[in-house]
Amino acid sequence: MKHRAVGAVLFGGGVLLLALAAGLVFVVKPAMTKLPYDLDPSTSVAEAKGATFLQITNGAVDIDQADLKSTILVTPERDKTAALSGDLAGDTVVWRVGQTVDRTDTKELVSAYGAELALDRVSGAAVEWNDQFLDDSGAPERVSFAGQIYKFPFNAAQSNYEVFDRDLRQTRMAEFKGTEEIEGLETYRYEQVISDEKLPLPAERIALLLGALAPGATAGDIVYSNTRTVWVDPVTGSYIKVREQQKKVLTPNTGAPVTLLDADFVYNDETVTASADRAKSSRGQLAILGVWAPLALVVLGLALIVAALLLSRRPAPAAVATRRHRADSAPTRVDQPAVRDDRAGGPLTDEIPPASTNWRSEDPTVPIQRGTQGDAEKH
Numbered sequence: 001m002k003h004r005a006v007g008a009v010l011f012g013g014g015v016l017l018l019a020l021a022a023g024l025v026f027v028v029k030p031a032m033t034k035l036p037y038d039l040d041p042s043t044s045v046a047e048a049k050g051a052t053f054l055q056i057t058n059g060a061v062d063i064d065q066a067d068l069k070s071t072i073l074v075t076p077e078r079d080k081t082a083a084l085s086g087d088l089a090g091d092t093v094v095w096r097v098g099q100t101v102d103r104t105d106t107k108e109l110v111s112a113y114g115a116e117l118a119l120d121r122v123s124g125a126a127v128e129w130n131d132q133f134l135d136d137s138g139a140p141e142r143v144s145f146a147g148q149i150y151k152f153p154f155n156a157a158q159s160n161y162e163v164f165d166r167d168l169r170q171t172r173m174a175e176f177k178g179t180e181e182i183e184g185l186e187t188y189r190y191e192q193v194i195s196d197e198k199l200p201l202p203a204e205r206i207a208l209l210l211g212a213l214a215p216g217a218t219a220g221d222i223v224y225s226n227t228r229t230v231w232v233d234p235v236t237g238s239y240i241k242v243r244e245q246q247k248k249v250l251t252p253n254t255g256a257p258v259t260l261l262d263a264d265f266v267y268n269d270e271t272v273t274a275s276a277d278r279a280k281s282s283r284g285q286l287a288i289l290g291v292w293a294p295l296a297l298v299v300l301g302l303a304l305i306v307a308a309l310l311l312s313r314r315p316a317p318a319a320v321a322t323r324r325h326r327a328d329s330a331p332t333r334v335d336q337p338a339v340r341d342d343r344a345g346g347p348l349t350d351e352i353p354p355a356s357t358n359w360r361s362e363d364p365t366v367p368i369q370r371g372t373q374g375d376a377e378k379h
Contacts, residue, residue: 015305018298033154034121035093039076042278044271046070046242051263053101053110054209054248061212063258067104070265072097074150077116080131084118092118092127097150111136113166117145124151124237126164134166137205147171152230152237156188163192167199167224167248180231183276187231187240194226199248209250209260217252222260224248233279240275241267 048068055064077094084092095117101110113136118129126132126145134143147162162171174192181187199222210217224247231241248261267275 018302035119035124035151037076037078037081037093039093041073041075043074044072044239044242044275045268046072046244046265046271047104047268048263048265052259052261053263054260055108055110057108061209063213063260064103066106068101068110068263068265069104070099070101072099072150080116084129088118088127088129091121092129093121094118094129095150115143115145115166117149119149119151123153124148125153125162134169136166137202143169148174151239152188152190152232152234154235154237156232156234156237158188161190163190163228163230165192165194165226165228167226168194168197169200174228174230177229182231182240183273185233185240185276185279188234190230190232192226192228192230194224194228196223196225198222199224206250209258210252213250213258214252214255217254220250220252222248223251223257233276233283236279236282238275238279238282240279241272243267 046069048070050065051068052063052065053068055062075096075098077096080094081092084094097115097117098113100112102108103110113134115132115134117132118127119125120127125147126149128144132143132145133140134145135141145164147164149164152161158176160173160175163174164171172192172194174190177189177191179186180189201222206220206222209222210220214220226247227243227245229243230239232238233240243264243266245264246261247259250258250260252258
């Protein structure tokens, strides 16, 4: 009975390990492929060498040229996320985003913006939220964020995605262009091309620029172009590298166009390395909990179940002893006396000599073997 009890324990342990493996695959891994509530703040820095840009200082408007540095800080708003209700609760996180653009020579601020938005925890795309806003002029403006903004979905596909553009306040398609290795990590490269589109700016802002840069003009537009290239880790959807080739041109109704911005921003090496390291770490955790740990548990669980089945087929010790006793006490041939073959003077045997053989035993307990009738008459 002892080996049966051990087999039952092994079988139960094997089943438990299989259940744990299924839990890792179907519960833990899906939970990890969501934006976490406790995400640490992250900073990304992009640099533009020899950029042409608009500089407004104390109301004075000027066009300058220098190296620029763009710094974006993403901070999860945990309290606001916890306060979400309805369809947003549990499936959405709130992020606060701030960006500053500075001259690298004088450290002077060139532009800045702030925003708060809600993102789907799985797709990383923006979702409608009543308190979302964008502030790039000193006055918060409610904007309908949509599409991918600061992240792509977990397990991103080799297909096209709508990506939100802050200047247009709309999405434009980013096309999948292929794969590329960065810092030992295979990334997906997406490209969004915006060509000569008018920016939706307030009339007073355009009037200010016209008065300073296009005297005599009574109307005009700011035409915007941008080729945005994003290298994404397909497993986590994280941005590994970003490049934006931006251009903004003031086109007055009279006079020559004026370039307000001509800059090629790209993540610096430190940002690329840090982004790749974070992605590798997240990938490793997903691989351990989603692949290797479940596989090990399945192998060990099946081994325990097989061992349990083998134990259940093994006979109990009492049964083995009974069969062994029966084998040891089996009857021998006792129906014939042991005799000696006088012809050969050989050993005792239980074989009956042929009836035609004349032999005599000196043992008085063994009857004399009689011969034929003729032999008896001679005696």
